[in-house]
Amino acid sequence: MKDYTIVNGLEAANVYEGTDVPGEFRRLTDLLGSEQIAVNLIRVPAHSDFQQGTGHYHDELEEIYIIAKGTLTMRFNDEVKQVPAGSVVYVHPKTVRSHRNEGDEMVEMWAVSKKLDHRDGHKVSDFWQASEKASRVKDQTN
Numbered sequence: 001m002k003d004y005t006i007v008n009g010l011e012a013a014n015v016y017e018g019t020d021v022p023g024e025f026r027r028l029t030d031l032l033g034s035e036q037i038a039v040n041l042i043r044v045p046a047h048s049d050f051q052q053g054t055g056h057y058h059d060e061l062e063e064i065y066i067i068a069k070g071t072l073t074m075r076f077n078d079e080v081k082q083v084p085a086g087s088v089v090y091v092h093p094k095t096v097r098s099h100r101n102e103g104d105e106m107v108e109m110w111a112v113s114k115k116l117d118h119r120d121g122h123k124v125s126d127f128w129q130a131s132e133k134a135s136r137v138k139d140q141t142n
Contacts, residue, residue: 007031009041020137022048029115040111044072044101049134055098055127059120063097063113065089070107074099075128096124102133 012026024043032039044050055075065074071084075098076091083089091097101107130136 002033005032012041021050021052022135022137023050034115036115038111038113038115042107042109042111044070044099044107044109046070046101046104046106047134049100049131049136051098051100051127052136053098053126053128053130055096055124056121057096057124058093058122060093061113061116061120062093063091063111065091065099066110066112068108068110070101070105071103072099072107072109073102073131073134080128093120096127098127100131100134102131 007028009026009028012028012031015025015027016023022045024041026041028039028041029037042050065083065088067083067085067087067089069085071082074081074083074089076095099109
């Protein structure tokens with residue numbers, strides 16, 4: 001194994017390619033050869049509800065979200081916050097969370113966590129109401 005690996009985030013497959021879910025979700029962990037850390041690139045187009053109104057939480061996994069571009073609207077349990085570029089967010093495992101982009105600019109964020117050999121995430125359906133500022137389907141005009 002090399003002492004380092006450099007990967008362009010856009011080299012990873014977009015999990016949402018071919019679906020009506022807006023945006024991109026790219027898992028970089030395997031491309032990096034990481035043994036302990038999971039890394040995902042998430043890109044949310046302007047006026048898009050990336051998680052389709054759902055939320056999720058984990059049994060044991062802490063997550064760090066790094067907002068690199070744009071401003072993300074995030075919900076943590078019952079609190080909604082505007083999180084601008086340059087922000088780093090820590091989320092406790094049991095906290096139900098979700099995000100959407102209600103702004104005019106693409107949001108780019110990185111999700112970083114411990115790498116697990118099992119799934120510990122749980123989806124929460126109908127976590128929050130639809131937003132008039134964020135569509136739940138991919139814009140087909142692009």
